[in-house]
Amino acid sequence: MKITKVKIKSCDTEIAYLESEAKDSKEVVFKSWDLQAKEFLDALQILKPYVISALELPEDYGETLNVRGLTIKYEEEGIGVVISAIKGLSTLSAPLCLNTPYIPPQRNENVTTPMCEDLEYDVEKITEMARKFMQGQYRAQGQLFDEDKK
Numbered sequence: 001m002k003i004t005k006v007k008i009k010s011c012d013t014e015i016a017y018l019e020s021e022a023k024d025s026k027e028v029v030f031k032s033w034d035l036q037a038k039e040f041l042d043a044l045q046i047l048k049p050y051v052i053s054a055l056e057l058p059e060d061y062g063e064t065l066n067v068r069g070l071t072i073k074y075e076e077e078g079i080g081v082v083i084s085a086i087k088g089l090s091t092l093s094a095p096l097c098l099n100t101p102y103i104p105p106q107r108n109e110n111v112t113t114p115m116c117e118d119l120e121y122d123v124e125k126i127t128e129m130a131r132k133f134m135q136g137q138y139r140a141q142g143q144l145f146d147e148d149k150k
Contacts, residue, residue, distance in 0.1 A: 003127040007069040007084070008036055008044060015130045018074075032133070035140035040133060043126050044070070050119055051085050054100040064088040065098075070126060078105030080115065081123055 004027060005016035013032045018025040044067040052061055069084035081103050086095035103114045129138050 001131065002074055003072060003130050004074075005069065005071050006044070006126060006130045008041065009068065013133065015134060030134050032139075036133070037138040037140050040129050040138040043122075043129050044068070046122050047083050047119075047126075048085070050103075050114075050122075051083050051098065051100055054083070054103060054114055055098060061087060066095075070123065072123065072127070073102070075105055077107050078115070079120060079123060080104040081119070 002018040002021070003015060004018060005014065007014040011033065013034070013036055015030045016027050017030070019028050047067045047070070048062050048065050051057070051065065051067065052059065057065075065085050065087050067083060067085045071082040071084070073080045081100075083100045083103075085098045087098060088095050103119070105115050132138050
């Protein structure tokens with residue numbers, strides 16, 4: 001299953017994935033109103049430095065920046081991403097919404113792109129957590145029964 005989108009809000013989680021590996025595969029959207037576990041939310045926040053770098057923002061933006069989503073595109077050369085974030089504003093009750101430009105995969109050795117091994121690793125970690133979220137893990141309510149007692 002290839003995750004194509006992870007979108008987290010305070011009241012719901014949306015995860016899109018491709019139904020199969022075929023090129024004409026349908027995209028399926030999983031939506032849950034369960035709260036996310038802190039580990040899942042923290043995993044998304046690891047992407048803050050990439051947002052700040054890609055958008056050429058001041059470092060202190062990280063203090064009020066909150067990564068809320070990730071869109072993934074699968075290409076022959078690898079994955080490319082768009083990262084979505086919000087920044088709290090002191091003058092308004094609504095946040096500033098930010099999206100990075102598309103960060104493409106490394107296409108050849110002569111062209112350097114913002115996609116790096118660290119970002120690719122972080123994206124893989126988040127998509128793995130998203131898969132587990134769909135299976136009932138990484139949710140704030142925890143497990144109903146202890147695994148040891150089963």
